[in-house]
Structure formats: C-alpha cells, structure tokens
Amino acid sequence: QKEVEQDPGPLSVPEGAIVSLNCTYSNSAFQYFMWYRQYSRKGPELLMYTYSSGNKEDGRFTAQVDKSSKYISLFIRDSQPSDSATYLCAIGNYGGSQGNLIFGKGTKLSVKP
Amino acid sequence: KAGVTQTPRYLIKTRGQQVTLSCSPISGHRSVSWYQQTPGQGLQFLFEYFSETQRNKGNFPGRFSGRQFSNSRSEMNVSTLELGDSALYLCASSLGSTSGELFFGEGSRLTVL
Numbered sequence A: 001q002k003e004v005e006q007d008p009g010p011l012s013v014p015e016g017a018i019v020s021l022n023c024t025y026s027n028s029a030f031q032y033f034m035w036y037r038q039y040s041r042k043g044p045e046l047l048m049y050t051y052s053s054g055n056k057e058d059g060r061f062t063a064q065v066d067k068s069s070k071y072i073s074l075f076i077r078d079s080q081p082s083d084s085a086t087y088l089c090a091i092g093n094y095g096g097s098q099g100n101l102i103f104g105k106g107t108k109l110s111v112k113p
Numbered sequence B: 001k002a003g004v005t006q007t008p009r010y011l012i013k014t015r016g017q018q019v020t021l022s023c024s025p026i027s028g029h030r031s032v033s034w035y036q037q038t039p040g041q042g043l044q045f046l047f048e049y050f051s052e053t054q055r056n057k058g059n060f061p062g063r064f065s066g067r068q069f070s071n072s073r074s075e076m077n078v079s080t081l082e083l084g085d086s087a088l089y090l091c092a093s094s095l096g097s098t099s100g101e102l103f104f105g106e107g108s109r110l111t112v113l
Helices: none
Strands: A004-006 A011-014 A019-025 A032-038 A045-050 A054-058 A061-066 A071-076 A085-092 A107-112 B005-007 B010-013 B019-024 B031-038 B042-050 B053-057 B064-068 B074-078 B087-094 B108-112
Touching: A004 A085, A011 A019, A019 A085, A019 A107, A032 A061, A045 A054, A045 A061, A071 A085, B005 B087, B019 B087, B019 B108, B031 B074, B042 B064, B042 B074, B074 B087
Parallel strands: A011 A107, B010 B108
Antiparallel strands: A004 A019, A019 A071, A032 A045, A032 A085, A054 A061, A061 A071, A085 A107, B005 B019, B019 B074, B031 B042, B031 B087, B042 B053, B064 B074, B087 B108
16 A cells, blocks of 8 residues: 555646645654645645644635545645646655655646636 | 756756756755656655765655755756656755745756657
C-alpha cells in the first residue's frame, strides 16, 4: 500500500462549481498536511498547510483533515478557469526530515468557462 | 523577495553523460530539498541539505548526489545518465524549522537521449 493515495483524475468541472479533491494516507505518524497547486511547466506552490483535524479556510479554499480516517480533502468554492492546474497533497512528520514530504501523484483539474 | 531559482531550466543529455543542476534558495532559508518528478511516479524525494550537511536521503542510486554550500546554495549531480533519469528536477527551500513548508523553484527539465 502506498503511503499516500490520490485520485489522478482528470477532473473537469464548469466554472462556479464546487470542487472536492481527496487523499488518503496509511501511516498515522504523519502530523502535518499540505496542498500544493502546480500549473503546467511550473513548480508546485503551497496553497494550504494544516496540522490538526478539522477545517481550515482561506478564501475560496478549505482544507479538511480527518486523522481518525487518515483522509484529507481540499474544497474549492466558486471554481474559476484560473484554478485549472494539478493539485498535489503532501504529508509530513515532525519527527522526520522536514524536507522530506510524501506527495500524492496529483489530481489534474480543468475548470471550463 | 526572490523565490527559489533553479538553473538550467532545460537541458538535453545523452546516456552515460553526467549533469549538474543548481539551486539558489530563498534568502534566509537554510534547508534545500531536491525532488524528482515524473508522470509515472510523481514527486519523489531525493535528498535534503541543511547547513551544508545531508539530513536525509531518498531511495535513489548512488549516481544521484548533492551538496550544499555555505551560502545555502545547492547543487545536485547525476552521473552515468540513463534514459529513465529524464524528469523534472525540483528544488525546494525552507527555513529548516519544524513547519515543513517547502517553497519550490520552477524546476530543471532534463531529457536523456
């Protein structure tokens, strides 16, 4: 079993839709969780960072973590064509190397005008 | 504030050659991590350097090596290139604290012929 599983998509939605992106992980030792967005031919950029179960909101983006189920989600409200990108979940462990994150393979999202 | 800078952005090599990639982290960041990104495997951790010392290493052969200089700039080297080394090589910097927030450069795209 891979440490992080992420549905690769692709996912296509109309502009204005609510998007739900999900990852599951296998090791309960992981303690912090991130979502990165990667545009084509660019490096990943950090969108959301959280370390506790529950929801964290930032504008149109909400990150949700359920440690008991080992499940993390990213919700995008009122999706825009500019949100079209690949979204990567990443998890880490305070006891390990901070530079060593475990990434999902990414979900490619396309938002159609 | 300047971001993470990677050079060169694109390069083409042939099998058996070696390559050196360079990374300049965000000013004040002392940790530099390297990742390999391919369509099949996604983002995979290569190694992390902090204050010129390798802090962690991923599961890659010894042909992959790196180093960090006193100004936190880092280089990675791949010797005896193989076709399977074709990938996007991403450098990420962080403060090196426990936060685990990585900031990525745009990557160096290596093609091995």
